Structures are given as C-alpha cells and as structure tokens.
Amino acid sequence: MPLATLAFTIATIWIFLHGSATPGHFFVGLVLAALIIRFLKKSYYQDRAFFRVGSYFRYLRSFTWELFVANIQVLKIVLSPKLSIRPGIIPYKTVCKTPLGVTMLANSITLTPGTLSIDVSDDDETIFVHTLDIDHPDEVAESIREGLEQPIVGAVE
Template identity: 35%
Template sequence: MAFQVMLNFILALVWMFLSSNFTAAGFLVGFILGVILIIIMRRFFTTRLYLARVWAIIKLTLIFLKELILANIQVLKVVLRPELDMQPAFFAYPTVLTRDWEITLLSSLITLTPGTVVVHVSDDAKVLYVHAIDIGDVDEAIAAIRDSFEKAILEVSKS
C-alpha cells in the first residue's frame, strides 16, 4: 500500500514538472492521472489497491459517526427518563480480530461510543469484556458490534 501511495505522489509531481504547472490544481490533476495509471497497472501489484483501503477507512469513520450519534441519543433518553429503569450489564464479546492494532481500534471505538466501556481484554486477546449502561439483549449487542465495527475493521485490514 505504501508503495502505491508513494508512486501516486511521484506521478503527481512528475505531471507538475512536465506541465510546468506548480499549483495545487496541477498537483491534483497529476494525482488523479496517477490514480488512473495505478488502476490500469493494478495487475502488477501483489496487494489490493490502496484506494480500496482508503474507502474502507472512510466507511469505518462514517459507521463510527452514525453509532456515536445513535448512542448519544440512547444515553440521552436514559438520562431524561423520570424513573431510572436501566439494565446495566457486563458481557463478554468474543472477537475474530487477531492483530493488536485491530483489537485496540475495536476497544477504542466501543469505549468512545457513549454508554459502553471496554473494561478488560483477555490475555489471549480473543475476548473483550464490555460494560453497557443500558442493555436489553446481550446477544443483540454482540451482533451489533460484530456487524458494524468489527466487520468494518476487518475490511480495512484485509490485504
């Protein structure tokens, strides 16, 4: 991936020098032409195109923002209820993520979402222990994390 990014920047700079256009617009045109050339030459690369990973990162960011807004609304509803009818719980979340940065990212995304906190990661890093402020169904919460954050992290990290 890093090679493709560097190649794209080098192609953009070469375009700037060939066209004698040393502006941001000249660089942008060169960058777009570089992307087109990299797409054309994709069969020569052993890894997937870096644009796929960039798109996966953008999708992960959008998923996090959506979950952040929904969790804020849910916590606001819990706080504004006249009677505290919460069902706080600890639950174990088994993960299929293997790399340390993936597990750290998943833990951070869960913790940054209001109403949930990762309190411990097992020694073998296969289980995250999560506290939720108000949870109705543990299996539903596990499925929600797996289908949103974990799936998006796997898409970002695949080669």
C-alpha cells in the same frame, strides 16, 4: 505507511497549523517530522491500514452513525425521570487478530451505544463489555459485530 510518507504528512499538517505555505515552513515541518520520528520510531506500528482508503471511510461512516445513536441514547437515559438501566458485563469474542484491530475495536466499543470496554483478556481474544442493556446480550454483540467489527476487519486486518 512508510516513514517518508509519514514525514511528508507531518510537514503538511505543520503547514496547515502555521497557516502560511512557504518552502521555508515546509522545511521546518520536515525537520520537526524527523525529530518526532527519531524519538517515536520504536513504538511506531507499521501496517497497511491507511492504504485501504475505501474500507477506512466505510468504517468512519459506520462509526459516526453509531456515535450519534450512542449520544441520543445517553441523552434519553440521563434525562428520563426514572432511571431504567439494566447494567452488566458480557464477554465479546473478537475475530480481530492484530494489535491495531483489537485496539480500534475496544476504543470504538466505548464510544458507541450502551457499551464500554472494561478489559481485554490476555490472549487478545475476548473483550469484556459493560453494557446498559443486559436483557438482550445477543443484540448487543450483534450490533458490535455488524456496526464496528466488520468495518474494522475490512479496514485494517
């Protein structure tokens, strides 16, 4: 989003943090926003991500669902009397092109069922995924593609 919108967003969050909505506090928020932007401008990655609100919510919904499934799965694995895991590392070819897309995908992979991203290849094309279910590598890749990658591509690419 543009820097002005960002500044107003930060000021609004400041109002909520403070709990009292007076013009004075909003002004303080704006000053803080200006300071934050002043120091972090260089690493701010300009994109259109937050404008496609619809796809963004679709991603959030899909991600939340996967998050619940992941935790039930961890629960089952950890609390079952006999450890039945088949770990292994598989490569995953991504279609995400932008740094933001790849970062979001790698992060989401770590938080969703049975998968953990270990490294991204130098050309940003392959994510190495540690999985607890190596017997079905195609299913793992398929669930990443449908549950995470497609919503991310829709939201930020």
